[in-house]
Amino acid sequence: MSELHLKSIAELSAGLAAGEYSSEELTRHFLARIQELDEGLNSVVTLAEEASLAAAAAADARIAKGEAGPLTGIPILHKDIFCTQGVRTACGSRMLDNFISPYDATVVSRLKDAGVVMLGKTNMDEFAMGSSNETSYYGPVRNPWDRDRVPGGSSGGSAAAVAARLAVAATGTDTGGSIRQPAALCGITGLKPTYGRVSRYGMIAFASSLDQAGPMTRSAEDAAWLLAAMAGFDERDSTSVDRPVDDYLGQLDQDIKGLRVGVVKEFFEDGLNPGMRESMETAMEQLKALGAELVDVSLPNSHHSVAAYYVVAPAECSSNLSRFDGVRFGHRCENPVDLEDLYKRSRAEGFGPEVKRRIMIGAYALSAGYYDAYYLKAQQVRQVIADDFRKAFENVDVLLGPASPETAFRLGEKSDDPVSMYLSDIYTIAVNLAGLPALSMPAPLVDGLPAGLQLIGNYFDEGRILNLAHQLQQATDWHLQMPEGY
Amino acid sequence: MSLDAEEVEKIAHLARIAVTSDEVEALKGELSGILDLVARMSELDTSEIVPMAHPLDMPQRLRPDVVTEENHREAYQAVAPAVDNGLYLVPRVIE
Numbered sequence: 001m002s003e004l005h006l007k008s009i010a011e012l013s014a015g016l017a018a019g020e021y022s023s024e025e026l027t028r029h030f031l032a033r034i035q036e037l038d039e040g041l042n043s044v045v046t047l048a049e050e051a052s053l054a055a056a057a058a059a060d061a062r063i064a065k066g067e068a069g070p071l072t073g074i075p076i077l078h079k080d081i082f083c084t085q086g087v088r089t090a091c092g093s094r095m096l097d098n099f100i101s102p103y104d105a106t107v108v109s110r111l112k113d114a115g116v117v118m119l120g121k122t123n124m125d126e127f128a129m130g131s132s133n134e135t136s137y138y139g140p141v142r143n144p145w146d147r148d149r150v151p152g153g154s155s156g157g158s159a160a161a162v163a164a165r166l167a168v169a170a171t172g173t174d175t176g177g178s179i180r181q182p183a184a185l186c187g188i189t190g191l192k193p194t195y196g197r198v199s200r201y202g203m204i205a206f207a208s209s210l211d212q213a214g215p216m217t218r219s220a221e222d223a224a225w226l227l228a229a230m231a232g233f234d235e236r237d238s239t240s241v242d243r244p245v246d247d248y249l250g251q252l253d254q255d256i257k258g259l260r261v262g263v264v265k266e267f268f269e270d271g272l273n274p275g276m277r278e279s280m281e282t283a284m285e286q287l288k289a290l291g292a293e294l295v296d297v298s299l300p301n302s303h304h305s306v307a308a309y310y311v312v313a314p315a316e317c318s319s320n321l322s323r324f325d326g327v328r329f330g331h332r333c334e335n336p337v338d339l340e341d342l343y344k345r346s347r348a349e350g351f352g353p354e355v356k357r358r359i360m361i362g363a364y365a366l367s368a369g370y371y372d373a374y375y376l377k378a379q380q381v382r383q384v385i386a387d388d389f390r391k392a393f394e395n396v397d398v399l400l401g402p403a404s405p406e407t408a409f410r411l412g413e414k415s416d417d418p419v420s421m422y423l424s425d426i427y428t429i430a431v432n433l434a435g436l437p438a439l440s441m442p443a444p445l446v447d448g449l450p451a452g453l454q455l456i457g458n459y460f461d462e463g464r465i466l467n468l469a470h471q472l473q474q475a476t477d478w479h480l481q482m483p484e485g486y
Numbered sequence: 487m488s489l490d491a492e493e494v495e496k497i498a499h500l501a502r503i504a505v506t507s508d509e510v511e512a513l514k515g516e517l518s519g520i521l522d523l524v525a526r527m528s529e530l531d532t533s534e535i536v537p538m539a540h541p542l543d544m545p546q547r548l549r550p551d552v553v554t555e556e557n558h559r560e561a562y563q564a565v566a567p568a569v570d571n572g573l574y575l576v577p578r579v580i581e
Contacts, residue, residue, distance in 0.1 A: 102561040195541045209541070238547055239540075307526040318501060325502075327574050332567035338577050340502070348504035356503055360494075360513070361520050363501040374524070379537035381527050386538060419519050435541025459542065 004029045005165040008218070009074055009225045012168065016063055016073045023063070023073030027056040027117050030075045034119065034166045037486060040147055043160040045080055045138045046088050047120040055117040062115055071229055072115025077170040079158050080121040081128055082108050082213070083202040087118075091204045092126040092136040092154075095330045095350030105202025106234045107171060107213050114229045119167055122157030126352045127321065128178055128206045130154050131424040134415045135354040142411070143186060144483040145449055149408040152182030152424075158216045159186035163450075164486040169217040169226055173203060175210045176309050177403070177428025180440035183216055184403035184452020187442045187481060189469065190216040191223050194460050195435035196241035198227075199234035207316035208239070210309075210432045219479050220441060220469035224248035227462060243460065251463035252470040256290055259468065260396040262297030267401030267427050267454075275446035280402050283443045283453045283472070287400075290471055295396055299388040304381050305430035306422060311365050311378035312433070317355075318362025324350060357418060386434040393458045398468055401427055403440035403452035427454060437462045441469045442478040450481070487521040489514050 004026060007015070015021055031049060038044050052075065059073035083089045083101035085108075090096045104112065112118075125135040133141040133156025141156040143149040144164040151160040155172030159182035162170050172179040174192035183190025191214045198213045205211060215226035228249060233242040263284065268277060284294055326332040326346025333349055336342035351359070365374035392399060405426060414421040431438045436459060440452035453472075457465040473479045489497075494513045498505040505513065559572060568575035 098565075100565055102558065102565065196544070235549070239544070241542065241544065242547075301530065304527060304530050307524050310520060310524050311527070322502075326567065327576055328562075329565045329567075336577050339579055341504075342577055343502040344504035347502055351503070356501075357513070357516055357520065359501045359503065360497045360517060361524075364497045364517070364521075365524075367497075367500055376537055377527055377532060378524075379539075380532035380535040381530055383535050383538040384530060384532065386541065418516055419523050422520075422523065433541075 005033060009071070009168060009222045012074055013070045017068065023056040023059040023117060024053060026073065027052050027075045027119065030119055030167055037164055038161070038166060041142050041144060041160050041164060042139055043123055043141050043157040043164070043166065044077065044120050045090065045123045045157065048087050048118055051087065052117050052119050059115045059117060069114050070225060071111070073117060074168050075117040075119045076111070077119050077122045077158060077161050077167040078108060079155050079170065079172050080124055081173050081204045082171060083204070084108055084118065084121065087121065089121070089204070090137070092124040092138065093350065093352070093355070094137045095324050097137065097331065099329055103202060106199035106236060107203065107230050110232070111229055116229070122155070122161055122170055124157055125154035126355050127204065127317070128154040128173055128175055129317070129354050129358055131177070131181055131421050132409070132414065133157065133182070134411065135352055137352060140411055143408045144486055145187065145408065149410055149449070150185070152185035152404070152408065154178040155190070155216060156182045159183055159188055159190065162186070162188045162216050162218060163483060165482070169215060169222055171213060172216045173211060173213045174432065175206050175313060176432050177425040179214050179216060180403045180428050180438060180452065180454060181425060183440040185408040185450060187450030188216060188218055189220050189223050189439060189441045189479060190214065191227060191439040191462065191466070192431065192437060193227065193231060193462055194437045196239050197437070197460065197462065198230050199237040199240050201234055201236040205320040207313040208320060209316060210313060219473055220439070220466045221252060221473070223439070224252055224466045224470070246460070246463045248463045248466055251467045254467050256292050256468055256471045259292045259398065260295055261287060261292045262295050262392055262396035262399045264302070264399055264401040265296055265298045266300070266302045271405050271426065272402060273406040273446070276402050276406060276451055279443045279446050279451040280453060284400070286472060286476060290475060292468070297392045297396055297399060299392060299430065301384045301388050302430045305385055305433055306426055308378040308381040308385070308433060309429045310361065310422060311374045312382065314358040314362035315365045315375050316362070318359045318366065321355070321359055354418070382433045385430050389434045389436060398465060399456040401454050403427060403454035407446050407449035407451060431456055435459070437465060439465050439469055441472065442481065444478055445481060487518050487525060489518050489521070
């Protein structure tokens with residue numbers, strides 16, 4: 001029983017089916033781990049104890065009747081950006097501290113239908129704006145590998161919880177790297193799907209042309225299980241793509257001999273930490289040993305991605321977050337003298353400093369006379385970056401690089417300097433601008449801290465990057481490395 | 487790029503966010519720094535480039551013009567700060 005948190009989804013699913021343990025026992029095991037171990041991490045903001053036990057009982061009934069699917073009875077955590085009916089959805093913000101969602105996000109309802117048990121909600125940067133999880137109203141999350149260090153962000157709570165084995169898996173969202181960068185810093189596998197592959201309905205919007213939800217797991221195989229349940233067309237999301245979901249699990253065992261892997265030159269330049277470079281090179285040697293063919297590739301305009309991103313994302317956020325007006329839901333100031341005072345003070349009190357900065361940058365970029373110089377220009381830069389990827393994929397099957405320029409940094413190290421924080425996502429942002437799928441998986445540790453290898457696929461090629469990651473994980477034990485004390 | 491206090495206050499008003507004078511001082515530097523980062527875009531000549539409208543070049547999907555949603559007013563208003571008789575309450579707008 002004590003080893004339940006080390007088992008894969010496939011192992012747990014088999015154990016549940018064979019009656020070795022019940023979903024209730026499994027759920028209690030993880031609830032106890034969260035209660036015992038999360039105090040020093042702060043990765044879980046809402047524990048849904050009663051609801052999870054009720055869901056586990058329902059899962060056990062389904063298993064007994066022989067109506068279970070592969071995820072039935074598996075306990076996971078949801079990032080607090082996903083609306084969960086009847087359970088507080090605060091999105092890391094004082095603005096939504098009192099918000100009990102009246103409906104479920106599609107990701108949540110799909111996983112619920114599959115019989116997944118939700119243990120609770122994970123901490124995150126406020127409205128997913130941050131790369132360290134320090135902007136949360138609920139306090140920073142700490143990295144289980146070194147609690148003086150950040151877990152990355154914005155899905156920092158999900159990454160830390162999965163790294164510490166407080167849940168089998170967790171959901172995350174990625175607008176500029178918010179799944180991959182924390183996955184890298186915490187030593188887990190995190191996948192951002194193709195834009196439009198997973199429904200955004202009920203996922204609190206940050207930048208609608210970039211946001212995507214994905215799985216955060218201990219292995220590529222677990223990610224394939226979860227993605228299979230999360231992905232698919234949803235008429236409630238106008239940007240959802242109506243296209244069949246590939247057989248991710250079936251693709252995992254494909255031979256990768258002869259697969260052409262492009263090593264992105266620009267991701268190995270001066271900004272990369274030397275230890276990180278060495279870790280990436282070890283991973284590349286392993287890929288070669290498995291028969292993959294490594295090819296040098298250039299994305300000559302990728303260094304423009306951070307600049308374009310900090311127009312597109314703030315512009316869309318200033319529009320999306322205008323809904324928080326103190327009238328229909330969320331925080332409202334005391335004794336407003338008039339409507340403008342109500343808006344201004346409710347928003348001043350409800351939002352933290354980073355969210356305010358981004359809303360203001362967006363409001364400025366979209367204000368009269370500036371549209372062409374900022375938003376339109378950024379969308380042109382975005383096209384150039386997407387064209388770079390298109391050209392690269394004419395010659396290779398997958399692209400490779402680090403997910404982050406360095407290992408986890410210390411709490412407070414970058415929190416006073418927004419621009420230095422923004423540069424944490426230098427290797428992840430271009431992928432969001434182009435709408436491509438990509439994952440980060442553990443590579444060899446650097447000075448005792450996790451390093452993330454990033455694999456980028458062509459549009460809808462999630463199956464192929466999962467296949468490559470799985471083959472690497474079959475041949476190595478990097479993904480099995482765990483922080484001490486968990 | 488260097489924003490002055492007046493510009494920061496104008497932006498804060500556009501964003502409908504109340505700011506104190508201390509916050510304006512801090513924001514001057516912070517927002518200017520971000521705009522400097524953003525300004526690096528201008529190094530790239532994009533005069534011949536069609537701006538991206540959608541990463542997958544997908545058109546907006548249309549649906550038949552029929553009612554598909556049920557009325558959830560009570561559930562939605564249960565989380566509102568102030569309601570009365572099914573109406574959201576705000577400070578008086580018309581004298």
